[in-house]
């Protein structure tokens with residue numbers, strides 16, 4: 001019902017872009033979807049990694065050390081653009097040396113393999129060094145988002161049994177210092193000093209001083225594919241965040257998806273806009289690009305359309321991975337804001353985190369000459385599972401098709417608790433993935449029973465609703481929690497939001513179900529307008545009419561409310577549960593990841 005899944009809107013986009021880019025475009029890794037999928041096996045793909053010299057697997061060896069001794073040793077691994085205009089780079093060799101120093105420092109502090117190292121900093125190079133060095137020491141890394149307040153930090157560090165925290169002097173003074181008493185297990189706090197001066201805070205270590213004496217040689221702790229490496233808290237969009245545990249074996253998914261989905265080639269300059277405090281920023285802002293040996297751009301500053309366009313142009317970014325919220329903000333500003341920039345090297349753009357409205361895909365074509373390639377995954381899946389690929393048709397509004405090595409299906413749970421696989425195209429149901437890919441979470445922290453509930457036999461159940469069309473493309477319907485049941489219809493919020501987004505006045509839309517004595521639930525939409533549009537009764541009527549025309553009376557919103565902003569998680573996801581709780585006067589629940597609180 002998004003209109004496009006009949007294949008009409010499918011385009012040979014790659015051919016268009018290839019023409020535009022002339023000879024510069026490398027041959028796509030995933031040239032023939034069916035053939036690559038048929039020939040793919042995870043066992044064989046393991047050959048794309050090196051493995052530890054003595055046997056075993058470690059993310060940092062794949063991401064750093066194996067390149068540091070080979071032809072890529074002097075290539076820039078990380079290119080950092082500071083907030084104030086400062087630039088720093090680290091080659092693969094330098095990154096190996098620095099991460100070795102940090103791993104030695106952890107050892108000198110007595111940190112044992114398996115202990116948890118938390119990182120809390122903005123996008124600064126030391127954070128990347130700390131994460132990769134901690135992998136080398138066999139520690140389990142847990143990233144925290146730097147904008148969290150003290151409570152969410154205390155909860156996560158205490159749940160996650162933090163042994164070490166790497167943070168900045170400022171964040172420590174502002175948020176962490178006062179929490180120390182509540183965190184008896186937090187033995188070491190390592191502070192990044194400011195303005196090149198060492199930090200001197202009682203009860204902490206200074207990063208630079210600690211590393212200065214350490215050797216740049218380190219033998220990576222012999223971890224295996226099953227050794228735990230990462231603890232990631234989910235975004236908290238639907239409720240209290242869960243702690244998903246991942247093992248070193250996940251690096252194979254990161255590598256393979258970097259190769260086949262992001263289509264990373266040796267000479268690429270890659271930029272992932274996600275913060276490493278979240279799973280995307282860790283998996284695709286650190287691990288996947290480095291494992292694939294490309295130059296990874298790190299931008300310290302927050303979103304600003306003009307400076308982002310500047311980065312794409314000036315750094316000659318060729319592959320760009322971003323999110324729907326950012327794309328919608330760029331759309332809000334309009335194409336004119338892009339007019340002064342030239343990006344001849346840019347050849348592939350991808351998006352994740354939320355459903356990507358068809359409007360946004362088409363806007364990409366108009367503004368950048370190429371579509372945004374939507375892909376779908378979760379903290380729990382550890383890597384991209386479904387995607388639109390560089391050389392395949394893009395259907396605007398679809399998440400794409402499963403990656404090689406992953407089987408996805410639409411399933412229904414029957415009354416007796418069994419699972420029924422839906423084979424008929426176009427039928428909505430829960431999106432499930434067959435176990436067997438290497439980055440599936442190993443457990444939920446302290447919630448094993450909840451983890452077990454995610455599985456039915458060989459299937460992992462995602463909690464998202466979707467449907468599959470006859471070409472095998474998946475279409476997101478909504479999270480199981482967000483789906484609206486109205487007069488016998490199941491309505492996915494995404495479909496209604498996308499229809500509203502088609503109206504020129506609408507910048508963002510969030511849709512909920514509101515209890516109704518007749519229909520069970522009716523659809524209510526919250527809408528933020530683009531610059532230059534004013535909320536009015538007339539516009540409300542216009543939008544209601546537009547939605548009714550597009551969706552029919554049964555699915556269209558009955559009510560529309562205007563908002564300056566919609567409540568979002570800090571990772572940019574619209575929190576529909578909060579719109580609903582506020583509308584109905586219900587408890588607001590866990591707000592630890594809430595970003596803006598404008599009503």
Ligand code: ATP
Nearest residue numbers: 234235236237238239353354355375376378379476
């Ligand atoms: P929580 O589980 O705490 O409520 P969350 O599910 O938002 O938070 P993440 O693991 O960061 O935490 O997000 C994964 C979810 O994001 C998916 O289950 C899906 O609902 C949504 N999502 C991610 N990518 C896409 C996409 N391309 N299209 C539609 N939805 C997406």
Ligand code: MG
Nearest residue numbers: 234235238378
């Ligand atoms: Mg989730």
